Amino acid sequence: MDSKKEIVFIVNPISGTHSKEFILHQIEKRLDHSLYNYTIRKTEYAGHAIEIARQAAEEKKDIVVAIGGDGTINEIGRSLIHTDTAMGIIPCGSGNGLARHLHIPLEARGAIDVLNQGYIKTIDYGTIDSRPFFCTCGVGFDAFVSLKFADSGKRGLLTYLENTLHESLTYRPETYEIENSSGTVRYKAFLIACANASQYGNNAYIAPQASLTDGMMDITILEPFTVLDVPALSFQLFNKTIDQNSRIKTLKEKKITIHRTKEGVFHFDGDPAMGGKDLEVEVISKGLKVIAPQKTKSGVEAFNVLQHFTDFIGSRPITSAITRKHKELLQINHNLLRRLSKRN
Ligand SMILES: Nc1ncnc2c1ncn2[C@@H]1O[C@H](COP(=O)(O)OP(=O)(O)OP(=O)(O)O)[C@@H](O)[C@H]1O
Numbered sequence: 001m002d003s004k005k006e007i008v009f010i011v012n013p014i015s016g017t018h019s020k021e022f023i024l025h026q027i028e029k030r031l032d033h034s035l036y037n038y039t040i041r042k043t044e045y046a047g048h049a050i051e052i053a054r055q056a057a058e059e060k061k062d063i064v065v066a067i068g069g070d071g072t073i074n075e076i077g078r079s080l081i082h083t084d085t086a087m088g089i090i091p092c093g094s095g096n097g098l099a100r101h102l103h104i105p106l107e108a109r110g111a112i113d114v115l116n117q118g119y120i121k122t123i124d125y126g127t128i129d130s131r132p133f134f135c136t137c138g139v140g141f142d143a144f145v146s147l148k149f150a151d152s153g154k155r156g157l158l159t160y161l162e163n164t165l166h167e168s169l170t171y172r173p174e175t176y177e178i179e180n181s182s183g184t185v186r187y188k189a190f191l192i193a194c195a196n197a198s199q200y201g202n203n204a205y206i207a208p209q210a211s212l213t214d215g216m217m218d219i220t221i222l223e224p225f226t227v228l229d230v231p232a233l234s235f236q237l238f239n240k241t242i243d244q245n246s247r248i249k250t251l252k253e254k255k256i257t258i259h260r261t262k263e264g265v266f267h268f269d270g271d272p273a274m275g276g277k278d279l280e281v282e283v284i285s286k287g288l289k290v291i292a293p294q295k296t297k298s299g300v301e302a303f304n305v306l307q308h309f310t311d312f313i314g315s316r317p318i319t320s321a322i323t324r325k326h327k328e329l330l331q332i333n334h335n336l337l338r339r340l341s342k343r344n
Pocket residue numbers: 012013014015016017043044045046047048068069070071072073075092093094095096097155156201269270271
């Protein structure tokens with residue numbers, strides 16, 4: 001009998017901005033073929049990964065690997081929860097929030113090495129309005145941006161930044177009530193993020209204290225702020241200290257209900273969905289097996305700072321990459337200032 005484990009790789013061809021051919025080549029070259037048999041499936045439409053992963057779990061495959069971003073991971077993860085099939089990740093999205101939280105290398109070779117090591121850990125997941133999420137979900141501005149981003153037809157950090165800066169100038173905070181087992185509190189908020197993992201992706205730590213294995217959800221409430229707060233908030237978002245900002249309130253809960261004044265959009269792992277006025281958000285302890293590095297190296301923080309930088313500039317020669325990004329950021333700043341001055 002063949003004692004090798006069975007892997008199904010699911011490739012989302014539209015995730016992120018990179019070609020997937022290099023990754024497929026690396027799988028052929030680097031995956032430990034003495035341990036694994038594998039098949040590769042490409043998604044043909046949104047939601048396809050849910051079906052492929054469900055079938056793989058029914059067929060008792062050992063591992064389903066997402067080659068995509070958090071949206072692909074969400075589709076695969078929700079078909080694998082409470083099964084014996086583990087999820088692997090070769091990060092290939094625009095943000096890669098879950099992969100980054102799990103310290104899975106962002107380049108294919110390192111991610112394949114993690115599969116070869118085959119260490120399995122079991123993580124929590126959440127649900128919002130009965131839809132599973134693995135990284136973050138929420139209402140308010142981030143849900144609104146997820147809708148814009150889904151409509152834009154382009155992916156990537158820059159598209160996200162453009163949408164975010166553009167929309168933040170006109171977005172108005174709303175009033176929400178958060179109900180937990182001990183009562184209900186009212187907040188005026190720009191956004192409410194419910195986090196299983198600590199970040200949205202791109203090392204934007206909206207809930208720096210969040211753990212994937214504590215059975216709890218970290219809730220970050222961003223109250224109304226002014227343009228003057230933006231630099232500190234942006235810095236703290238990437239510096240893992242946003243919870244220290246005076247405009248931020250934090251809660252740790254297993255289950256809440258968010259009451260809104262009207263129905264509208266919410267997001268789960270960055271994908272938008274429409275929901276009613278009342279949204280139940282809950283964390284379910286230890287529901288998904290994932291393949292992840294067994295130990296994170298000491299000096300992870302130093303590694304991350306370097307990673308932020310290399311992720312940002314990509315693999316181009318440093319000088320040309322900096323010049324290109326610099327020009328793009330100058331253009332964004334220019335547009336931002338133009339809009340701000342128009343409003344004043
Ligand atoms: N073949 C396909 N055609 C169109 N859409 C697809 C296809 N396959 C998957 N999708 C959809 O693409 C969406 C985006 O994928 P994903 O989130 O993996 O990439 P990303 O947004 O670039 O990365 P991240 O979420 O990390 O920022 C998913 O929600 C999924 O439903």
